[in-house]
Amino acid sequence: MAVVTDTEQGHHARPRGWSRWLAATNHKDIGTLYLWFSFTMFLTGGVMALGIRAELFQPGLQFWQPDLFNQLTTLHGLIMVFGAIMPAFTGMANWLLPLMIGAPDMAFARMNNWSFWLLPPAALLLIVSFAVPGGAASAGWTLYAPLSTQMGMGMDLTIFAIHIMGISSIMGSINIIVTILNLRAPGMTLMKMPMFAWASLITAYLIIAVMPVLAGVVTMVLTDRHFGTHFFNAAGGGDPVLYQHVFWFFGHPEVYIMALPAFGIVSHILPTFARKPLFGYASMVYATSSIALLSFMVWAHHMFTTGMPATAQLFFMYATMLIAVPTGVKVFNWIATLWQGSISFETPMLFAIGFVCLFTVGGLSGVTLSVAAVDIQLQDSYYVVAHFHYVLVAGALFSLFAAVYYWFPKMSGRMYSERLGKLHFWWSLVWFNVTFFPMHFLGLAGMPRRIPDYALQFTSFNEIASVGAFCFGLGQLIFLYNILWSLRRGDPAPAKPWEGADTLEWQLPSPAPYHSFVEAPELEVGENGAIRGMKGGVHH
Amino acid sequence: MRADTRRSANLALLKKLALIALLMFGFAWGLIPIYRVICEVTGINQLQRADAVGKAARGAAAAEVLLTFDATVQAGLPWQVRPLTGQLRARPGEFVKVEYEIVNAGAREVVGQAIPRYLPAAAGEYVKKLDCFCFKQQAFAPGERRRFPVVFFVDPALPEAVREITLSYTVFDVPGKGA
CATH class of the missing domain: 1.20.5 (Single alpha-helices involved in coiled-coils or other helix-helix interfaces)
Structure with a gap:
């Protein structure tokens, strides 16, 4: 392989100490910061989830007053969505995109630094809000008016946090789009690009289109609270239902912002460990794009019980069901990729297969909920909670674990412990299902979400779910231990630890050089970024 | 490049x-x-506008409907709002006029806005209001007492299954208006 490795360190020398991180402009350093930040937020939001499950272990009030319980459910949602899942995908994109498409770095390195460093203050605002008079926001992560127009200053802190995180993710997305559209190495054409790059590109467009809408609607809440406007105040001529329309215009594409990058990651890992090219690459690209477009036309399926006309209910119901078509294309393509493959089950593959199975369960309960007549019964019940945890935990989170294990050798230069990785997978798989599967039954039996207390007949399933949640949470420490141990003691990783991997990042040594592709390589590329030939490419 | x-x-x-x-x-x-x-x-x-009477077949000899009237005031608004008629029976198509009395028991001028609500909610579209104090904001001086008529008829197209309708107003303080 003709890789010119320039070991001389000129003015691009690697900065040392804290300034390396605070003033980071290197995409790998910023990616690492994003990943550690999101893992910290994952643990923070996870502790809140355990607080919720502890209270729900038995009926009655044991640990928290209802008000604090509501704050925990609200902040758990906000922190997991904006603090854990979204930054984790941005971190992955930062680390991997330049390596996958042969770019020297992200397009705007300093803006990249700012995108990341806006996040910790925003997270701090959210956490500090527990300590202000009135406590943290407790209107649910959707911050529905008129609840959100009434609460204490915790809501103001939350609104500011959302503004800051919104700006951060918009800047991150601009960086991703410019990098992908302008910095691809010669030969890396759009319709040959790896699926993770495609998914990140489309996700970034979604973020730019809808995060400003969220910023707008929470700004309206802010002016309703403090500046005498009545956007959502019925008495002043406003309408609380209007909040829901504007919020879900953001909220539904947001669902795909957290799902599309996961689709991209799985579309790398399944072909690698099945030792076959991805089945139907072009259809995968088109399916991803159509999911993104359709996501703008289905928002009111979150609002079937607001008294919409039947015509509108039918429109949003059919439009929602339509999304199952491109999503089905993807699931069938993944299965066809595995078909007659020479499959081996390393940890990333286990998580990817777990993703395909469990995400499909969550997808199917989503199709169930899309039926307006059924949704009216199940709205705001634990069935909904079960549904979105199947797509967000077994979907987005499992794909992120798969990604960390898969690219860990390239990022760190060391192999993770396969034994601990497999333990982490099976432990998570079992306890995930113990936690969330009973919630389907609870919802069907009529248990509402976001309540600290419940009727006695729901006790058994809640106890099962709480035991599952604590075991699931504990199991994530296996992951942390594995990462920390492997960073120091893991076996040195070869440049290409996976036999079936063929994208550009595996052409680099492990760990990836601090400054990779300082000069762009000449590439000969197959579908899904498979490298057939490479000339040039300079690294420091 | x-x-x-x-x-x-x-x-x-x-x-x-x-x-x-x-x-x-x-x-x-x-x-x-x-x-x-x-x-x-x-x-x-369409809560705050008179309904078009149209060609609704009035006087059709359908069974009588039991109408109940109610009112609630937003917490903190110093008003007393009560219907002078609690319940009455009317045939669909027949004009009905009831009165509500509003008293501003507070010591400041207040502007309020009433928002109607129907039970069952699906009956709302069959209650055709021709006049209502809810069509506009109402300003009340301290201690002022006024009566307002509500004139409406029940559309004869009302499904047979619905024979009881509750009309309930919630009165809100309009922020930024009044003293």
């Missing part, structure tokens, strides 16, 4: 994307008038 041409291409794209983000921020605010226009055009959420 040379470094400076690449840089200017990147900046050009950055500006376009930032413009999209700004436009989408504006779009969120634009949704407010769009929403209002859609509600007006389709007749959804």
Whole structure:
């Protein structure tokens, strides 16, 4: 392989100490910061989830007053969505995109630094809000008016946090789009690009289109609270239902912002460990794009019980069901990729297969909920909670674990412990299902979400779910231990630890050089970024 | 591509994307008038306007409907609102007039707005109001007492299954108005 490795360190020398991180402009350093930040937020939001499950272990009030319980459910949602899942995908994109498409770095390195460093203050605002008079926001992560127009200053802190995180993710997305559209190495054409790059590109467009809408609607809440406007105040001529329309215009594409990058990651890992090219690459690209477009036309399926006309209910119901078509294309393509493959089950593959199975369960309960007549019964019940945890935990989170294990050798230069990785997978798989599967039954039996207390007949399933949640949470420490141990003691990783991997990042040594592709390589590329030939490419 | 041409291409794209983000921020605010226009055009959420009488077949000899009247006041609004008629029976198509009495028991001028609500909610579209104090905001001086009529008829198209309708008003303080 003709890789010119320039070991001389000129003015691009690697900065040392804290300034390396605070003033980071290197995409790998910023990616690492994003990943550690999101893992910290994952643990923070996870502790809140355990607080919720502890209270729900038995009926009655044991640990928290209802008000604090509501704050925990609200902040758990906000922190997991904006603090854990979204930054984790941005971190992955930062680390991997330049390596996958042969770019020297992200397009705007300093803006990249700012995108990341806006996040910790925003997270701090959210956490500090527990300590202000009135406590943290407790209107649910959707911050529905008129609840959100009434609460204490915790809501103001939350609104500011959302503004800051919104700006951060918009800047991150601009960086991703410019990098992908302008910095691809010669030969890396759009319709040959790896699926993770495609998914990140489309996700970034979604973020730019809808995060400003969220910023707008929470700004309206802010002016309703403090500046005498009545956007959502019925008495002043406003309408609380209007909040829901504007919020879900953001909220539904947001669902795909957290799902599309996961689709991209799985579309790398399944072909690698099945030792076959991805089945139907072009259809995968088109399916991803159509999911993104359709996501703008289905928002009111979150609002079937607001008294919409039947015509509108039918429109949003059919439009929602339509999304199952491109999503089905993807699931069938993944299965066809595995078909007659020479499959081996390393940890990333286990998580990817777990993703395909469990995400499909969550997808199917989503199709169930899309039926307006059924949704009216199940709205705001634990069935909904079960549904979105199947797509967000077994979907987005499992794909992120798969990604960390898969690219860990390239990022760190060391192999993770396969034994601990497999333990982490099976432990998570079992306890995930113990936690969330009973919630389907609870919802069907009529248990509402976001309540600290419940009727006695729901006790058994809640106890099962709480035991599952604590075991699931504990199991994530296996992951942390594995990462920390492997960073120091893991076996040195070869440049290409996976036999079936063929994208550009595996052409680099492990760990990836601090400054990779300082000069762009000449590439000969197959579908899904498979490298057939490479000339040039300079690294420091 | 040379470094400076690449840089200017990147900046050009950055500006376009930032413009999209700004436009989408504006779009969120634009949704407010769009929403209002859609509600007006389709007749959804038409709470504060008289209904068109149209050619509704009045006087049809359908069974009587039991009408119940109620009112609630938003917490903190120093008003007493009560219907002078608690219940009455009326045939669909027959004009009904009831009165509500509102007293401002507070020591300041208050502007209020009543929002009607129907039980069952699906009966709402069959209650055709011709006059109502809920059509506009009402200003009350301290201690002022006034009576307001509500004139309406029940559309004879009301499904046979619905024979009881509750009309309930919630009166809100209009922020920023009054003393």
